[in-house]
Amino acid sequence: MKLAALAAALNLPAPTQTPEADVTGVTHNAAWAEPGSLFVAVRGARADGHSFIAQAQERGAVAVLGEGLPTGVQTTLPYLQVPDARAALADLAAELHGHPSRDLKVVGVTGTDGKTTTSWLTRHLLRAAGLPTGLLSTAGYELPDGKLRQFPAHFTTPEAPQLQSILRELLQAGAQAAVLEASSHALALHRVRGVAWDAAIWTHLTREHLDFHGSVEGYFADKRRLIEAAPFAVLNADDPWTEQLRGVAPQEVTYSAEGGAADWQADKVQQSGRGLSFRVHSPLGEFAAELPMIGAFNVANALAAMAAAAHLGATAEQLQAGLASFGGVPGRMQLVRGPAGPQPRVIVDFAHTPPSLEKALQTLRSTTGGQLWVVIGSAGGNRDPLKRAPLGEVAGRCADQAIFTEEDHRETPLQDILAAMERGAREGGHSNFRSIPDRQEAIRYAVTQAQPGDTVLLAGKGPEDTLERDTETVPWNETREAEEALALRRP
Numbered sequence: 175m176k177l178a179a180l181a182a183a184l185n186l187p188a189p190t191q192t193p194e195a196d197v198t199g200v201t202h203n204a205a206w207a208e209p210g211s212l213f214v215a216v217r218g219a220r221a222d223g224h225s226f227i228a229q230a231q232e233r234g235a236v237a238v239l240g241e242g243l244p245t246g247v248q249t250t251l252p253y254l255q256v257p258d259a260r261a262a263l264a265d266l267a268a269e270l271h272g273h274p275s276r277d278l279k280v281v282g283v284t285g286t287d288g289k290t291t292t293s294w295l296t297r298h299l300l301r302a303a304g305l306p307t308g309l310l311s312t313a314g315y316e317l318p319d320g321k322l323r324q325f326p327a328h329f330t331t332p333e334a335p336q337l338q339s340i341l342r343e344l345l346q347a348g349a350q351a352a353v354l355e356a357s358s359h360a361l362a363l364h365r366v367r368g369v370a371w372d373a374a375i376w377t378h379l380t381r382e383h384l385d386f387h388g389s390v391e392g393y394f395a396d397k398r399r400l401i402e403a404a405p406f407a408v409l410n411a412d413d414p415w416t417e418q419l420r421g422v423a424p425q426e427v428t429y430s431a432e433g434g435a436a437d438w439q440a441d442k443v444q445q446s447g448r449g450l451s452f453r454v455h456s457p458l459g460e461f462a463a464e465l466p467m468i469g470a471f472n473v474a475n476a477l478a479a480m481a482a483a484a485h486l487g488a489t490a491e492q493l494q495a496g497l498a499s500f501g502g503v504p505g506r507m508q509l510v511r512g513p514a515g516p517q518p519r520v521i522v523d524f525a526h527t528p529p530s531l532e533k534a535l536q537t538l539r540s541t542t543g544g545q546l547w548v549v550i551g552s553a554g555g556n557r558d559p560l561k562r563a564p565l566g567e568v569a570g571r572c573a574d575q576a577i578f579t580e581e582d583h584r585e586t587p588l589q590d591i592l593a594a595m596e597r598g599a600r601e602g603g604h605s606n607f608r609s610i611p612d613r614q615e616a617i618r619y620a621v622t623q624a625q626p627g628d629t630v631l632l633a634g635k636g637p638e639d640t641l642e643r644d645t646e647t648v649p650w651n652e653t654r655e656a657e658e659a660l661a662l663r664r665p
């Protein structure tokens with residue numbers, strides 16, 4: 175698109191130089207500029223993008239946009255001045271990618287916790303309803319083919335140029351719907367500006383990220399932007415903040431997992447080793463639900479996902495079948511499917527800090543009739559060596575059997591890490607541990623020694639696809655390792 179035409183389309187100031195320059199893309203990161211890029215110089219908290227104009231130009235940028243050239247900075251490129259560079263970045267990204275969200279049914283999910291789970295559930299229910307659906311979440315992005323992909327610079331919600339390009343890719347891959355996790359940072363920094371939402375889900379709000387948002391009110395105000403931008407809101411009646419969200423979107427439904435008055439309600443919740451069962455009362459009628467997920471909070475996530483999917487056309491039967499076939503979020507309290515017959519329950523989770531390990535083991539304890547096992551390591555290199563002993567202590571205290579093993583030890587001698595974990599367990603007064611340095615062997619040992627009724631938690635790696643051993647990086651798939659270990663059990 176010609177620079178002048180692009181500027182006119184977005185009501186940006188007309189360029190005084192090279193109006194006929196061809197703009198083929200937009201970026202906020204000078205290192206990502208390509209021939210034909212428009213470089214948006216963002217004044218950030220750590221850097222001023224204007225310092226990188228020369229780098230962007232060297233890489234082929236044809237124009238710069240910013241909130242004003244700082245004193246002493248000059249450029250030979252055309253410079254478009256706007257009041258809000260991040261807002262313009264989002265508008266340009268949407269325009270240059272042809273507004274892909276307008277051709278998709280888009281569901282946004284925001285809240286302090288539950289975004290990732292609810293996003294995955296929603297995309298699964300939409301697929302169960304026959305809609306080819308893409309997904310963008312902390313865990314990566316997924317085309318309707320179901321294969322998870324990563325994008326550079328790990329974000330929950332990436333900056334607008336990446337976001338719009340992913341939406342375009344989804345559309346080209348045949349998606350008719352997309353589910354996007356919208357972080358509060360993304361909402362505050364205009365990363366999702368220009369997305370044409372069809373529905374917005376609110377999980378709940380608790381104090382978090384106050385360093386960035388300033389106050390809990392500021393955090394709420396940033397998250398609220400998603401509800402303000404959506405024509406249809408799915409609100410959590412159990413969250414006190416919801417009062418301030420009522421009537422913000424033109425249409426809304428509420429959900430409650432705690433017996434509150436709401437359009438979507440659940441009762442008769444039961445937890446077992448294999449998941450949750452509950453009864454749903456909804457505008458689509460009343461029906462029984464089975465959800466192979468651990469953690470009662472997932473009832474709320476499921477209600478929210480169902481309400482959004484129903485808005486996009488899913489029937490009660492499709493929702494019921496969709497919940498029952500949900501495979502979980504990769505590496506997050508993920509139940510590993512094993513061969514038929516009595517088996518220990520095996521779970522893959524990415525908990526890798528002492529508090530998250532403790533929480534995961536406590537959650538599993540409540541539905542474990544037999545022994546609780548954990549396989550856990552601690553990363554090497556410069557990754558927080560002080561957590562090794564506490565991890566050992568938590569494993570010894572909260573599990574019946576703890577197996578310490580490798581977990582990206584990098585250049586740090588593995589024996590040193592294992593010794594620190596053992597010391598932590600021993601000093602906590604526990605002797606229920608052993609170290610098996612090779613992770614595959616450790617997993618196979620735990621899974622084959624455990625009995626039906628036991629739970630084996632494989633903690634730390636979650637969905638990561640590599641294992642860093644000394645200077646070597648090897649491919650890794652914890653779920654597959656678990657499946658193979660289960661298959662080794664004698665029938």
Ligand SMILES: CC(=O)N[C@H]1[C@@H](OP(=O)(O)OP(=O)(O)OC[C@H]2O[C@@H](n3ccc(=O)[nH]c3=O)[C@H](O)[C@@H]2O)O[C@H](CO)[C@@H](O)[C@@H]1O[C@H](C)C(=O)N[C@@H](C)C(=O)N[C@H](CCC(=O)O)C(=O)O
Binds near residue numbers: 215222328329363
């Ligand atoms: C608070 C926050 O989100 N800040 C993001 C924001 O930073 P910023 O505006 O201060 O920018 P800056 O780093 O000062 O840089 C200014 C500009 O110079 C550019 N630059 C900078 C250096 C350089 O060498 N070249 C260059 O071009 C940058 O691309 C940027 O455009 O824009 C930067 C560029 O995209 C991001 O890297 C940065 O993410 C920081 C690193 C971050 O940690 N963000 C996290 C907190 C985040 O966004 N998390 C949420 C999830 C939160 C949750 O729910 O847990 C997420 O959506 O992932």
Ligand SMILES: Nc1ncnc2c1ncn2[C@@H]1O[C@H](COP(=O)(O)OP(=O)(O)OP(=O)(O)O)[C@@H](O)[C@H]1O
Binds near residue numbers: 290330378471472475
């Ligand atoms: N509806 C919920 N209410 C309260 N806690 C929840 C809820 N859903 C999930 N959690 C807790 O929050 C943790 C993180 O959940 P999830 O990954 O789905 O959400 P998120 O934190 O919003 O996303 P992200 O992965 O982007 O940080 C879960 O392991 C669980 O302990």
